[in-house]
Amino acid sequence: MTSSPTADSLAATAASIARRAGRVLLEARAQAERDGVTGRDLKDLGDARAQAAIAGWLAAEAPGDAVLSEEAKDSPERLAADRVWIIDPLDGTREYSEGRDDWAVHVAVWERGDLVAGAVAIPGKDLVLDSATVVGASGAIADPPRMAVSRSRPPALVEHLRATLGLEVAPMGSAGVKIAAVVRGQVDAYVHAGGQYEWDSAAPVAVARAAGLHTSRIDGTPLTYNRPDPYLPDLVVCRPELAAQILATIAEAPSFGDNP
Ligand SMILES: Nc1ncnc2c1ncn2[C@@H]1O[C@H](COP(=O)(O)O)[C@@H](OP(=O)(O)O)[C@H]1O
Ligand SMILES: [Mg+2]
Numbered sequence: 322m323t324s325s326p327t328a329d330s331l332a333a334t335a336a337s338i339a340r341r342a343g344r345v346l347l348e349a350r351a352q353a354e355r356d357g358v359t360g361r362d363l364k365d366l367g368d369a370r371a372q373a374a375i376a377g378w379l380a381a382e383a384p385g386d387a388v389l390s391e392e393a394k395d396s397p398e399r400l401a402a403d404r405v406w407i408i409d410p411l412d413g414t415r416e417y418s419e420g421r422d423d424w425a426v427h428v429a430v431w432e433r434g435d436l437v438a439g440a441v442a443i444p445g446k447d448l449v450l451d452s453a454t455v456v457g458a459s460g461a462i463a464d465p466p467r468m469a470v471s472r473s474r475p476p477a478l479v480e481h482l483r484a485t486l487g488l489e490v491a492p493m494g495s496a497g498v499k500i501a502a503v504v505r506g507q508v509d510a511y512v513h514a515g516g517q518y519e520w521d522s523a524a525p526v527a528v529a530r531a532a533g534l535h536t537s538r539i540d541g542t543p544l545t546y547n548r549p550d551p552y553l554p555d556l557v558v559c560r561p562e563l564a565a566q567i568l569a570t571i572a573e574a575p576s577f578g579d580n581p
Contacts, residue, residue: 328430328437332453335406335428335440335524338378339451342426343444345374346411350420363418368392371410371426379406389551391520397549405431405547409520413495415473422446423472425497427524431547439527441497450501450528457532458506462560465489467508469499476514476555477577478539485570500525500558504532510559510567514539515579519551526558535564539571539580555580 326334349370353363372392379388387402389395391409399405406428411417413424422445429439440451465487470479472492483490491508493499499511500522523546526536536544539555546553557567574580 329453331430332438332440332451334382335430335438336442336449336451336454338375338382339426339428339440339442339524340444340449341378342371342375342410342428343442343449346371346417346424346426347444350417354420360418364414367411367417368414372408375408375410375426375428379408389519389547391518395551399547400549403433407431407436407520407523407546409497409524412497412521416494421494423494423498425495425501425525427497427520429520429523429527429546431523436523436527436530436546439524439531441501441525441528443495443498443501448501450504452527452531455504455528455532457504457534458560460506462509462562463489466510466560466563467491469493469502469508469511471499471513474515476512476579478514478571478574478580479512481574481577482512482567482570485574486566496521497525500529503534503558503560504529510557510563512539512555512557512559512567512571514555514577516552516554517556519546519548519553522553522556526556529558533561535559535561537564537568539568541568541572 387399387405409427417424426442442449468488502508
């Protein structure tokens with residue numbers, strides 16, 4: 322009988338796959354530049370190359386495990402599986418296609434009810450964070466606290482938080498990049514509302530939890546994964562000291578359409 326992999330070994334596999342996919346994406350973009358491939362075509366190329374590479378590695382390195390990926394057809398089999406890899410092969414596709422470095426590869430592992438491991442690669446910054454080795458930020462929270470927000474689709478709710486709590490806003494692409502910025506102490510919070518899917522947050526949330534950060538829906542309930550419908554439209558990831566204040570401000574906020 323083979324023993325089940327530990328959370329640490331799953332995190333190491335996730336980190337290795339995320340790092341390798343990052344290399345594939347950097348090479349694909351460099352080649353696309355030489356070939357004059359831009360815009361939508363470059364987005365599609367990146368998504369497809371990273372998806373194909375990751376699917377091949379998972380088939381070889383995690384045979385028999387189920388997969389939920391942004392770029393693959395979903396299958397109900399994952400709902401009965403003990404272990405599911407939740408993948409966003411290229412998070413921040415827009416930023417990738419614009420030649421920026423705020424995009425990421427997300428590889429998470431869910432087992433029997435919850436996330437057990439995750440890795441986020443940010444290839445443009447030569448960075449890989451994983452849940453087994455991450456060390457959370459321990460410095461003081463900035464005054465005023467800084468909040469990462471979507472640079473292309475900032476929800477109305479975050480403007481309300483900014484105005485009410487006097488936060489400094491830091492726009493950047495990719496949920497993984499924003500959560501990594503909280504983990505590394507470059508910002509103190511990330512709030513999103515109005516739309517997202519499990520693959521956008523699973524891996525970075527696994528890393529954030531391992532780093533001791535607060536993670537929840539904007540109503541304060543837990544983020545749960547591998548549900549039948551992977552739509553998971555909002556989240557708060559922040560230094561634990563800020564969670565009560567941010568959640569109370571959201572609870573008292575008027576409805577903007579992007580918060581329930
Ligand atoms: N309102 C919305 N509806 C659906 N997905 C959204 C969304 N806002 C952000 N996302 C997704 O969340 C990820 C991070 O977004 P942002 O960079 O704006 O913060 C992106 O993933 P992808 O790049 O994998 O598509 C983006 O598509
Ligand atoms: Mg994404």
